[in-house]
Amino acid sequence: MGTVVIDVMLKSEILDPQGQAVAGALPRLGFTQFTDVRQGKRFELTVDGEVTGEVLAAAREAAEKLLSNPVIEDVVRVAELTDETAGQPA
Template structure:
């Protein structure tokens, strides 16, 4: 079994109000390290055996059609053992 991880993030030019709210909350708790916070989504997809290149291509297709909205989001696909 392997896990294919799809990370979806808003494109840099799209305003991320949730990330901004988190960035504003950090200093209230005394955390002063952040100059900016962006919030995204992570999908963990379990597959049998080692994913093949064809399977990964299918996942990328699904990421483009469903998991992300290419108008406002970018995604990355990687395999975690």
């Protein structure tokens, strides 16, 4: 069994109220090193068998057609989830 991870983010020109709320709260909690926050969504798709190039292509297509709103969001990552990549950014 394999897992594909898909990260979707709001386009940079789209207002991000949730990100702004978090950005405003961080300094009040002592986290002053951060200057901006953008929120996004993450999907994990499980497949029977190995994650192949064909599976990744299908996952990207699903992300573009179903998991994201292309008017306001970008699909920023479609990759196999492994122990090495589990916590890595896009």
